[in-house]
Amino acid sequence: MNSLKRSSNQEWNRKQSRKIEDLLSRFIKNGESSPQFLRDIVISFILAGRDTTSSALCWFFRLLSLNPDAEKNILKELETIRTSSGKSTGESYTFDELREMNYLHAAISEALRLYPPAPADTVACKSKDKLPDGTVVEKDWFVTYHVYAMGRMEGLWGKDCGDFVPERLELRKERIELQSLCAHV
Numbered sequence: 001m002n003s004l005k006r007s008s009n010q011e012w013n014r015k016q017s018r019k020i021e022d023l024l025s026r027f028i029k030n031g032e033s034s035p036q037f038l039r040d041i042v043i044s045f046i047l048a049g050r051d052t053t054s055s056a057l058c059w060f061f062r063l064l065s066l067n068p069d070a071e072k073n074i075l076k077e078l079e080t081i082r083t084s085s086g087k088s089t090g091e092s093y094t095f096d097e098l099r100e101m102n103y104l105h106a107a108i109s110e111a112l113r114l115y116p117p118a119p120a121d122t123v124a125c126k127s128k129d130k131l132p133d134g135t136v137v138e139k140d141w142f143v144t145y146h147v148y149a150m151g152r153m154e155g156l157w158g159k160d161c162g163d164f165v166p167e168r169l170e171l172r173k174e175r176i177e178l179q180s181l182c183a184h185v
């Protein structure tokens with residue numbers, strides 16, 4: 001236990017000395033967050049970020065194991081980025097390098113499309129509103145959207161809507177931001 005504490009302290013100090021700030025540190029640093037607020041932020045991160053991320057990664061790696069060509073494409077992309085930056089295996093990627101990983105981005109988004117960790121989501125209406133198609137939503141009504149079904153609609157994604165095809169997102173790079181947002185949920 002002590003060595004665990006020591007190593008997490010060392011990690012904290014290392015990050016501090018390199019001035020790397022995570023989101024929680026930023027909340028603490030702005031000085032406006034009460035201890036209760038910080039506690040609630042941490043709990044929301046743990047609850048919202050744990051099962052979603054692990055579910056997304058499980059499906060992603062399962063799909064890769066079933067689609068070796070996609071795995072090869074990802075490795076090729078990483079290799080190209082490594083070569084151009086002159087880094088060796090084991091060194092961390094920078095945010096700029098991450099931004100160059102278009103195929104990986106498409107592959108993760110495609111996995112999220114097929115297996116969204118939050119397959120349905122419900123929101124409550126604060127005041128009377130209208131959906132884009134004109135449907136009226138009264139105050140206090142609930143609206144549920146079904147991400148799992150939307151991600152598999154043939155009308156939206158085509159005949160191969162059930163297949164894992166990262167290229168469908170990669171080929172439409174100009175739309176990937178929008179597609180990723182949809183696939184994210």
Ligand code: HEM
Pocket residue numbers: 044045046048049050052053056116117118121123184185
């Ligand atoms: C693949 C990973 C994730 C998926 C699929 C996912 C999915 C979602 C969905 C569907 C919502 C509800 C959005 C809405 O109703 O408007 C949401 C909200 C939220 N997520 Fe995630 N999430 C992921 C990862 C994370 C992580 C890693 C964190 C934190 C470290 C996080 C923190 C939150 C928080 C705080 C909210 C509430 C935002 C708000 O209501 O303003 N999520 N997420």
